Amino acid sequence: MTARTPDSARDIPEATVARLPVYLRALTSLADDGTTTCSSEELAASAGVNSAKLRKDLSYLGSYGTRGVGYDVEYLRYQIAREIGVTQDWPVVIVGIGNLGHALANYSGFRSRGFRVVALLDADPDRHDEVVAGLDVRSFEDLESIVADNAVSIGVIATPAVAAQSVADRMVAAGITSILNFAPTVLSVPDGVDVRKVDLSIELQILAYHEQRKSVAPGTEVVS
């Protein structure tokens, strides 16, 4: 009964939080292969990180390993899932059922990772007849009631960039406090609301930058 982590360690570094889902995926993969125990070295290789970093990350959650042995795959998997909060399902709404919205709605990886799409919303009335992945596309006007009825706290924006800010505003007003934004625009939201963005073009541009650097031979100083 020493002063060890009373509830759960507070304030996990952001960089660690971003890696926990990767560890979770690696552990699930190991469990599927029938592995019951693994060392930090094996798990780190599986997750593509340094083993020292992995151990440090895990130490923020508590001491779930056994020295000289390693980690119990299933036990660690549960502990990480609990820490992230994906032991229960999170209801999610997707707004903007165009090209990307369709792909997201049909994506099975949601369900298996602790998220449940409860509604698909679009502003275009022509879309409202459609049924995608077993859900019918509903009017954006239904946002507030859907959020309230299903206790939704996570929203996904897949509308064109010009509409994204107004959609975000409506989401926030409706009570959503976490937004995943696929539109290529900067959203401004009040304190207390988290926004994460996924921007394909930015990723490609970063690759292009490094690619351009490769083509000029390394060490070639064009001086003359």
Add this chain to the structure above:
Amino acid sequence: MTARTPDSARDIPEATVARLPVYLRALTSLADDGTTTCSSEELAASAGVNSAKLRKDLSYLGSYGTRGVGYDVEYLRYQIAREIGVTQDWPVVIVGIGNLGHALANYSGFRSRGFRVVALLDADPDRHDEVVAGLDVRSFEDLESIVADNAVSIGVIATPAVAAQSVADRMVAAGITSILNFAPTVLSVPDGVDVRKVDLSIELQILAYHEQRKSVAPGTEVVS
């Protein structure tokens, strides 16, 4: 004729590289609105960053601003585009034309940002009849010849996770040196090949973690 940046400043920090595309987008947006000049404060607000950080980022490229005045929108836009390498078009191949692959192929934001999809490849022969976004879906076996004929250096993977590593290996063997991976798996590639990943589930899990933290009232130490 002092010893100022002879060619262009070398070694731009990675964090800065990741923000340059955001600045580029903000500048394009300002230019569309008819703005010809802007201060670091305005541009920073537009890009959602601190103005000091913006100025330091831009200083790695050179001195393209005028003290007391600000930056010429069009000029700065071109300088950043040149630094990133998106003044010319980059040919791109997409492998795995399922739900996500279709959305990517139909995405117009590629073309407008310096990328050109030259081929859509899929292993499933049933897909090979299909025409998506004006391109026909071709056999994955054509990868090598397409990469060679079009000088492709960037590949996008949108296959299921189990296939991703083997697709990446084929891409690398064919001469691709930059990969954007949408499959939820860690890719291992040789040195000199860049991989960036986009993982929707990880983003949602990070949001879920913070969301879970919000629900326990801040400062509530459940001790008893």
Add this chain to the structure above:
DNA sequence: CTCGTTTTGTTCTCCCGTTCACAAACTCCT
């Protein structure tokens, strides 16, 4: 029970990135 082996958890150091703060540089007004 003791010793050697294995592997975790943690400490320490270094490096990268962020932010503050200010001098230098430019414009405009008088």
Add this chain to the structure above:
DNA sequence: AGGAGTTTGTGAACGGGAGAACAAAACGAG
């Protein structure tokens, strides 16, 4: 021309994360 006002570019302080290195703990053999 000179001074006031504005905004850039950068030096310096600061904080957080990455990785090396090691002590503590568990296990098994004898």
